[in-house]
Amino acid sequence: MKTPTQGTLTTDPVEEWHDLRRKWPTLADYSALVRLSHRVERLSATGALADQFVPVRLAVLSGATVDFLLPALRATLLLTGLRPSLHVTAYNQFVPTLLHPDDALVSFGPQVTLVVNTVHHIQEWPELGASLERVEAIVDEVCRSLLDPCAAFYERTGSEIVVNNFHPPPDRAIMNLGVKTPGDRTNFVRRVNVALGDRAPRYVHVNDVASLAEMRGLDRWFDSRYWFLAKQPVSFDCVADYCRSVAAMVGALLGCTRKCLVVDLDNTMWGGIIGDDGLSGIQIGEGSPEGEAFKAFQLYLRELKQRGVLLAVCSKNDERVARSPFTDHPEMVLRLDDFVAFIANWSPKSENIRAIAAELDLPLEAIVFVDDNPAERDEVARTLPEVGVPELPDDPAEFSRAIDSGRYFEIASLTSEDVSRTNAYRSRRAGRAELNHATDIRAYLKSLEMTASIRPFDDVSFERIVQLTNKTNQFNLTTRRVVRAEVERMASDPRWLTRAVRLKDRFGDHGLISVFFGHVDGADLLADAWLMSCRVLNRGVEQLLFNNVIAAARMADVKRVVGYYKPTDRNSIVKDHYQKLGFTRDGDMNGVERWTVLVAEAVHLEPCIAYDDLCPTD
Numbered sequence: 357m358k359t360p361t362q363g364t365l366t367t368d369p370v371e372e373w374h375d376l377r378r379k380w381p382t383l384a385d386y387s388a389l390v391r392l393s394h395r396v397e398r399l400s401a402t403g404a405l406a407d408q409f410v411p412v413r414l415a416v417l418s419g420a421t422v423d424f425l426l427p428a429l430r431a432t433l434l435l436t437g438l439r440p441s442l443h444v445t446a447y448n449q450f451v452p453t454l455l456h457p458d459d460a461l462v463s464f465g466p467q468v469t470l471v472v473n474t475v476h477h478i479q480e481w482p483e484l485g486a487s488l489e490r491v492e493a494i495v496d497e498v499c500r501s502l503l504d505p506c507a508a509f510y511e512r513t514g515s516e517i518v519v520n521n522f523h524p525p526p527d528r529a530i531m532n533l534g535v536k537t538p539g540d541r542t543n544f545v546r547r548v549n550v551a552l553g554d555r556a557p558r559y560v561h562v563n564d565v566a567s568l569a570e571m572r573g574l575d576r577w578f579d580s581r582y583w584f585l586a587k588q589p590v591s592f593d594c595v596a597d598y599c600r601s602v603a604a605m606v607g608a609l610l611g612c613t614r615k616c617l618v619v620d621l622d623n624t625m626w627g628g629i630i631g632d633d634g635l636s637g638i639q640i641g642e643g644s645p646e647g648e649a650f651k652a653f654q655l656y657l658r659e660l661k662q663r664g665v666l667l668a669v670c671s672k673n674d675e676r677v678a679r680s681p682f683t684d685h686p687e688m689v690l691r692l693d694d695f696v697a698f699i700a701n702w703s704p705k706s707e708n709i710r711a712i713a714a715e716l717d718l719p720l721e722a723i724v725f726v727d728d729n730p731a732e733r734d735e736v737a738r739t740l741p742e743v744g745v746p747e748l749p750d751d752p753a754e755f756s757r758a759i760d761s762g763r764y765f766e767i768a769s770l771t772s773e774d775v776s777r778t779n780a781y782r783s784r785r786a787g788r789a790e791l792n793h794a795t796d797i798r799a800y801l802k803s804l805e806m807t808a809s810i811r812p813f814d815d816v817s818f819e820r821i822v823q824l825t826n827k828t829n830q831f832n833l834t835t836r837r838v839v840r841a842e843v844e845r846m847a848s849d850p851r852w853l854t855r856a857v858r859l860k861d862r863f864g865d866h867g868l869i870s871v872f873f874g875h876v877d878g879a880d881l882l883a884d885a886w887l888m889s890c891r892v893l894n895r896g897v898e899q900l901l902f903n904n905v906i907a908a909a910r911m912a913d914v915k916r917v918v919g920y921y922k923p924t925d926r927n928s929i930v931k932d933h934y935q936k937l938g939f940t941r942d943g944d945m946n947g948v949e950r951w952t953v954l955v956a957e958a959v960h961l962e963p964c965i966a967y968d969d970l971c972p973t974d
Contacts, residue, residue, distance in 0.1 A: 369404040374741030381762040386592040393431035409439035415466035417450035420589035432603040437612040454505035475522040486539035514841030523569035604763035611826025620727035621671040641687025649752040654689035656756040664774030668697035675700040696781040706739035717890035773867040783863035801964035813847035813854040832887040879915040896963025
């Protein structure tokens with residue numbers, strides 16, 4: 357019987373789609389990759405997967421041969437959750453194209469541009485005996501020769517740009533002495549890569565080819581024969597790695613990133629079974645190879661948490677016993693405060709993961725589940741195909757690499773909201789616990805002592821605005837995705853009304869939690885996007901923002917505010933949003949609902965939120 361990667365049709369395209377997404381992170385064989393790319397294309401063409409994708413316009417500027425890459429890249433983008441429209445430029449014209457993009461490329465309007473540059477495009481190399489000062493001057497020139505054209509391209513197109521850094525040259529004339537020799541080519545490339553990362557502006561994103569080559573081995577990553585024969589930048593063995601890396605970066609720019617890692621406990625967080633072996637019998641920490649491996653895995657999880665990934669526990673266990681290592685074992689790296697949800701019982705893990713998703717107001721697509729037991733992984737993968745379920749190897753020393761290879765948590769930037777996300781969710785849980793016992797909802801909302809600020813978009817908030825707009829799926833009226841250049845243009849254009857809302861309460865600072873932007877068209881203000889983090893749902897933020905938008909519209913002599921609702925399988929919670937605010941539905945087009953309210957007739961609402969603002973509210 358043929359496997360799905362060999363082209364066999366199943367009765368359910370969505371089921372097969374999720375099956376391919378689970379297998380993709382471990383696929384390496386190039387011929388299997390090509391077969392899979394054909395299968396993905398056929399599945400995407402059925403129309404049954406329309407809601408699985410975020411559209412993206414991707415330009416590919418080639419400094420090498422990319423024909424063999426494109427099918428795999430397109431398939432990888434689709435498997436990442438992106439439906440790409442590709443614009444591929446002429447071979448080895450990437451620098452002239454960056455400096456002077458033609459009208460066709462500008463009209464295409466790329467949201468993201470991939471520059472396929474290689475170490476062979478470094479134009480100047482130091483002499484072997486060059487001084488450190490001379491080497492640093494050439495490093496500077498190499499960085500400028502790449503970043504200056506990127507700046508020109510960004511100025512003309514506003515596109516986010518992905519460039520490769522450089523793998524080492526395949527040969528070393530002076531062997532190990534090169535480490536102490538500034539002019540050695542390998543040493544020089546290391547300096548260039550560090551400088552490129554340090555100097556890249558925020559719209560240039562560096563695809564870390566050097567690290568990929570180190571992980572796979574330079575002999576596997578780059579084949580000199582194929583470079584000289586066909587200008588192939590990466591070997592057939594590593595095409596999948598390259599495409600996964602690029603697709604993950606593009607996906608991160610458009611919000612296709614998982615948010616929560618749900619972990620098992622026994623033989624996943626430590627060696628042994630806490631209910632049988634007891635606190636002193638589990639393997640964690642110094643003293644044994646297995647214990648040290650589990651400790652290293654916990655250190656990795658803590659680092660994920662520190663950069664914004666939510667951690668949760670799902671274990672078949674007695675809850676009191678399951679919690680004891682986190683409170684009583686001296687070698688545990690993670691503690692109970694590191695988790696936003698903790699479920700230990702004997703129910704199917706798929707049920708518990710659903711409960712965790714509901715508690716956190718996250719879609720299942722935002723979750724990755726890690727468990728050492730293949731039967732548990734299979735149960736979750738079959739029951740909840742939207743959840744990412746990496747295949748864990750038997751050796752705990754390889755756990756973190758297995759998660760990394762799936763590229764589930766790629767990010768394009770790191771904001772203050774990311775760093776404090778776990779605290780924000782814990783505060784939200786404390787607030788929800790009080791709400792469950794409240795009998796007077798308005799009194800409860802007042803007791804939260806909420807304070808909001810509403811500001812036009814500014815450069816301090818650009819990254820978070822892009823991130824929130826691209827990652828928010830539930831409270832999102834139009835599901836429009838943006839890149840930073842679009843946000844910057846809106847912020848500087850007087851025809852656009854932009855608003856970013858921050859919220860604090862007595863439990864903590866929730867950060868930037870809501871975004872609105874719309875443009876004036878004659879006497880109408882057209883709401884292009886209105887979205888909010890679900891962790892502050894039903895707090896009154898939407899009413900406060902409505903008051904602000906109406907006041908701004910009145911000052912701009914706008915007569916009517918027009919809102920749009922594009923229904924998806926994820927945003928049904930806002931289907932009555934405009935109706936609740938007093939809008940009237942006045943039409944539909946291509947499945948998008950149109951709602952309007954006359955500014956003169958809009959009713960001022962009274963949410964229980966104190967207001968600190970530079971923008972008009974009345």
